[in-house]
Amino acid sequence: MGERTIENITVSVRIRPLNQRELTSGGEKIWEKLGESEIKEKSGARSFSYDRVYNEDTETGEIFEYQGVQVIEKCISGFNGCIFCYGQTGSGKTHTMHGIRKINPGLVPLSIDYIFSMIQKSSGKEFLIRCAYIEIYNESINDLLNPNLLNLQLAEDKRSGIKIIGVTEEVCTSSNQVNSLLAMGEKHRITASTNFNQRSSRSHSIFRVIVESKNINGKSNVAIAALNLIDLAGSESADVHGPSASSTRSKEMKYINRSLLTLGTVIMRLSDKKNNAPIPYRDSKLTRLLQPALEGNSKVSIVCNISSCNDAYDETLSTLKFAQRAKKIKQAICKNEVTGSKALIIKYEKEISELQERLREMEMKMAQEEKITIDLHLSKEMQILQEEKERADARLDSILQEKLQLKQELERLKSFIISAENVKPKIIEKNNRNRKDSIYKKPVSHSRTKISYDFRLEDSELMLTKNLDFSQNSFSRVVDLNNEESSNFSTLIRNDTYLLNGIENLESELLRMGTQKEIIPIPPVEINTPKTYEECLKIIEEQRKCIEDQKNVIEQLKCENEARDLAFLKFNKDIEEKQEQIELLNDELTLCRNNLTKIQIANRFRQSIKQIN
Numbered sequence: 001m002g003e004r005t006i007e008n009i010t011v012s013v014r015i016r017p018l019n020q021r022e023l024t025s026g027g028e029k030i031w032e033k034l035g036e037s038e039i040k041e042k043s044g045a046r047s048f049s050y051d052r053v054y055n056e057d058t059e060t061g062e063i064f065e066y067q068g069v070q071v072i073e074k075c076i077s078g079f080n081g082c083i084f085c086y087g088q089t090g091s092g093k094t095h096t097m098h099g100i101r102k103i104n105p106g107l108v109p110l111s112i113d114y115i116f117s118m119i120q121k122s123s124g125k126e127f128l129i130r131c132a133y134i135e136i137y138n139e140s141i142n143d144l145l146n147p148n149l150l151n152l153q154l155a156e157d158k159r160s161g162i163k164i165i166g167v168t169e170e171v172c173t174s175s176n177q178v179n180s181l182l183a184m185g186e187k188h189r190i191t192a193s194t195n196f197n198q199r200s201s202r203s204h205s206i207f208r209v210i211v212e213s214k215n216i217n218g219k220s221n222v223a224i225a226a227l228n229l230i231d232l233a234g235s236e237s238a239d240v241h242g243p244s245a246s247s248t249r250s251k252e253m254k255y256i257n258r259s260l261l262t263l264g265t266v267i268m269r270l271s272d273k274k275n276n277a278p279i280p281y282r283d284s285k286l287t288r289l290l291q292p293a294l295e296g297n298s299k300v301s302i303v304c305n306i307s308s309c310n311d312a313y314d315e316t317l318s319t320l321k322f323a324q325r326a327k328k329i330k331q332a333i334c335k336n337e338v339t340g341s342k343a344l345i346i347k348y349e350k351e352i353s354e355l356q357e358r359l360r361e362m363e364m365k366m367a368q369e370e371k372i373t374i375d376l377h378l379s380k381e382m383q384i385l386q387e388e389k390e391r392a393d394a395r396l397d398s399i400l401q402e403k404l405q406l407k408q409e410l411e412r413l414k415s416f417i418i419s420a421e422n423v424k425p426k427i428i429e430k431n432n433r434n435r436k437d438s439i440y441k442k443p444v445s446h447s448r449t450k451i452s453y454d455f456r457l458e459d460s461e462l463m464l465t466k467n468l469d470f471s472q473n474s475f476s477r478v479v480d481l482n483n484e485e486s487s488n489f490s491t492l493i494r495n496d497t498y499l500l501n502g503i504e505n506l507e508s509e510l511l512r513m514g515t516q517k518e519i520i521p522i523p524p525v526e527i528n529t530p531k532t533y534e535e536c537l538k539i540i541e542e543q544r545k546c547i548e549d550q551k552n553v554i555e556q557l558k559c560e561n562e563a564r565d566l567a568f569l570k571f572n573k574d575i576e577e578k579q580e581q582i583e584l585l586n587d588e589l590t591l592c593r594n595n596l597t598k599i600q601i602a603n604r605f606r607q608s609i610k611q612i613n
């Protein structure tokens, strides 16, 4: 608690214009304002002085300038404040406190706007505003922001004095938000039509604004101020409702008058310093709630509303006396400061910084998780690539294997090919032998043979045909010879020699065409001298067929080899690409690992600083 300053309650009187009922009944104005702060009977001796007296034509804004501003400014600095209107029913309390929105706003909306305009001007400070709105109806405290909360209970609170258990408190960040709350609460407030007021308040209402403030980033205490804006129900006499008043109205009247009487007594006792008897705050919910404000620690401003009409003389006089007593009360007010979690603003700030810390932690965790995911992803990709590489290597191996086999096959085939020299002497040998004994044997069936790629098939075919000279003419010549009477063995030998020469030519041609000095093995011809021309033809045909077969095999092998070479090239290219990818991924992985290490080092460093702190 800071230093206390002694101040009087600010009390003013507002005279309302005569209403239609008063004018119709021939009512007369019997009170008049004198100067700035005096009110006096027009034709009597009574006069009263207050801080201010406001005429019928005074705007509520002007009243706020004097009554409201000083209270709100104190609240912004951390002092409790209380503004209320007092007066008989229909005297203009609600008109003064709430007014008509936008047209003629009352002290409550004007206070709200002023609070937020003050906050805007307070650079270097931060505020937290929360609001509650209750009514005391027939001694029951009801929550106007939540109509389901009825008959709320009061409890003593060491810090704020009296606490309403379970009351709704809404945190607001703009005057519009507060005004909306106010309008919502107004809808729930109980009013009724009486002989004196079309819309008479049947309850006392308290709109409470709690202002918490502190210096930005400062370690200073938090100032907490409660501003109570009270619209009291008006005191009533039995003729307010007429003889046919319902039991509800009568009951309301009884409660209203009793609580106002208690308030009057409290004010009287507070103004009479000589009387040491206990002050009956507990006699009504209203005085109990107002106790912290009235007994000292609050800047209080009271507007007493009166009608200047002669028929309200007694009530007006009673109000003026109440105002006079209230004027005498001295208040010792001081700034309310708290530390730590007692202030909501500190609690919220703590929660905010905790949430921010959690957010930072989560962001760090997320970054780490992301890194781990990337690492996992990379190592998975690497694994896949590795597997692909292994598969490609295996394929390459099998291709190499196949190639090797192919080569071996080629070698094997080459081994089948005999040199011309090897063949020739045999033939010559055969030619030199006694040809009578020699007969063409059936060609020995040979295995599939292969030949090197650059063997020119087209050419060989041509040469083959040319050299064998199987033209019709040659055959006819052979046939002719065969048919001759003298078709004897020598003729056959000639024919045989002729055929052998053809084969010899073919062999040398093949030798010329091959890359190697070897040729396709023509199935070795074991010459059993053919007996007939048909036999010769058959042998030649068989030889020719063999050569054809070999040509086909060679063609097929050539195609297969080309396809394999292509596939081999493609696999090599694939492997190169995959290897490049693996290298890239490896680089990325290294980078990630380096970053991770840096983060871990930074974390350890931070933790070491935290521990040192």
Ligand SMILES: Nc1ncnc2c1ncn2[C@@H]1O[C@H](COP(=O)(O)OP(=O)(O)OP(=O)(O)O)[C@@H](O)[C@H]1O
Binding pocket: 015, 016, 017, 019, 056, 087, 088, 089, 090, 091, 092, 093, 094, 095, 096, 197, 199, 200, 201, 202, 232, 233, 234, 235, 305
């Ligand atoms: N200063 C004023 N200027 C013009 N009209 C006023 C003034 N004061 C009060 N009135 C009008 O008088 C009527 C009654 O006023 P109001 O409802 O504020 O009285 P009240 O004291 O709150 O009554 P209650 O105690 O029954 O609720 C309203 O129609 C209001 O507009």
